[in-house]
Amino acid sequence: MVKVHPFKGIRPTSALAAQVAALPYDVVNSQEAKELAVGNPYSYFHIDKAEIDLPEDISPYDEKVYQKAADNLADFLKAGWLFKEEQNYFYLYELVMNGRSQTGIVACTSIEDYIDEKIKKHEFTRHEKEIDRMNHIRTCDANTSPIFLSYRPKTEIQQIIKAWQQEYQPVYDFTSYHEVTHRVWVIDQGDTIEKLTKLFTEVEALYIADGHHRTESAVKIGLEKRENGEQNPETEQFLSIIFPEDELAIWEYNRVLKVAPPADFLEQLKENYSVTKSGVKKPKQAGDCQLYDGEAWYTLTIKAEKIPNDPVEKLDVALLQKYVFETIFDIQDIRTDKRIDFIGGIRGAAELEKLVDSGDFKLAFSMYPTQMKDLLAVADAKKIMPPKSTWFEPKLLSGLFLHDLETK
Known part of the structure; x- marks a missing residue:
């Protein structure tokens, strides 16, 4: 039994999604990120790898980098390149590579579920990598990267996903790195949100596929907020994208x-x-x-x-x-x-x-x-x-x- 929560997503406008979207921070180095972002002021690398906007000799772990990330996030929101939803929604995120499709539910998952081992891990983490992401989350006051989770498929959940994809148009539909197609739908109907929330309470466990450092960092920030008296419903959960395991390719x-x-x-x-x-x-x-x-x-x-x-x-x-x-x-x-x-x-x-x-x-x-x-x-x-x-x-x-x- 796991808890998933709809949330007020911060996301790009449909017109800019393809230009904003970037590879994960941990699969490119600073120089590669800088090269990929050349000529693209909308690139998310300006937030996720903010050292690209600072002198080349600066350490990517310098506190100025995290502050630059927060400043750039604020600038993206002010410019309207990113916006925050007014209501709590789920999202669907489909990726198609070489004709193979996988669709995940974008939701917030529970810190308590991770502590209670209902969100299961299979890797050790390194402290210095956790500190990096904790600094990024803390300074931006946001979960800036999603956790890649999986679950054993449940027929009713998959039926809702397929039906929504067939009935509604995606808000994003573009092809990016390695010729992968990315599509996103917004689940904005209360009855469907309620059904999915209830169905996930019947899922025994979630599994970290990729993102162990991001998970540990997000959880530790949430616990830090508790200690500091800054706890609220949002700090008790973290951003995840949850895929049925039979659609994933290792x-x-x-x-x-x-x-x-x-x-x-x-x-x-x-x-x-x-x-x-x-x-x-x-x-x-x-x-x-x-x-x-x-x-x-x-x-x-x-x-x-x-x-x-x-x-x-x-x-x-x-x-x-x-x-x-x-x-x-x-x-x-x-x-x-x-x-x-x-x-x-x-x-x-x-x-x-x-x-x-x-x-x-x-x-x-x-x-x-x-x-x-x-x-x-x-x-x-x-x-x-x-x-x-x-x-x-x-x-x-x-x-x-x-x-x-x-x-x-």
């Missing part, structure tokens, strides 16, 4: 190594994997991964007796970590070891070949994507997935929805 998160393999590398691999020179660049099933050494592609298939029952330890990324990176290369902590790097699946096998052929890396491992059922199982077991286990595409754009905390 892409592979590939690995590359800078360390040269030992002379008997293939023989060592055969202790735990069957090894075949196959020429195949992308695994076709769980239990397989592809290895590229600069000369050939190999298929590595884990031996059945090596697969444990534990929901974390049986993941392909965990098996590779245990039997290859730790055992053969003594890479014990992939978060900190400089000999390993990670490449999002959207960049394809060609990127892996390029990195190895350049000589910058010695080996590349092309992974089979972690499945949503695996993510949910890990979260249900209150366990943590290995780092860099999931890469979601398409990315939810920022700037289409903000949630005002209403404490200033």
Whole structure:
């Protein structure tokens, strides 16, 4: 049983939505954001990566950056590029990539549900990243980026979503990064809002797909507001976009190594994997991964007796970590070891070949994507997935929805 709340969204006008919308703050660096925002005063990067409007030598974590973000948000509202709804609404956000569609409900979710573990996580967070988003939220007095959540589908909810999309026109409909189409509908009828709110009380749990740092930051700001006597209904909730898990696509998160393999590398691999020179660049099933050494592609298939029952330890990324990176290369902590790097699946096998052929890396491992059922199982077991286990595409754009905390 979870709580979802309609809210007075801060959002762009229909005419400017495509120009405002930007990639999430954590998938581009400051220089990339600056380049993407060139010639576009409406870009949400001016709020989410406000260092682009300050001298180049400034740290993105300087307090002046957060104040610039708040100032730019105020300017966007004053100019009418963004506006705040007068009533509490839900929204629908559809993304279409390569013909595949996913539609989420944009709503506010409950801090108490997160504390009570009804909103479940599968990743650890880093304190310094939390501090960054907390500063951004606190200074802007708004949830400035949505949390990407998922749930096990419920027929009645999906029927309402489909019916609304068929009956009403979207307020936004544009194509952006990576040729992804983005559409947004406003659910502004009280009876439908009431039905959806009630139906979600029958959903047992929500799951963080992406945005663990944003979630921790939003929750901690809410708790801070309680302590400071600034609590109100808005500070007790945070901005989320909630998708049925069967519509989501997890892409592979590939690995590359800078360390040269030992002379008997293939023989060592055969202790735990069957090894075949196959020429195949992308695994076709769980239990397989592809290895590229600069000369050939190999298929590595884990031996059945090596697969444990534990929901974390049986993941392909965990098996590779245990039997290859730790055992053969003594890479014990992939978060900190400089000999390993990670490449999002959207960049394809060609990127892996390029990195190895350049000589910058010695080996590349092309992974089979972690499945949503695996993510949910890990979260249900209150366990943590290995780092860099999931890469979601398409990315939810920022700037289409903000949630005002209403404490200033």
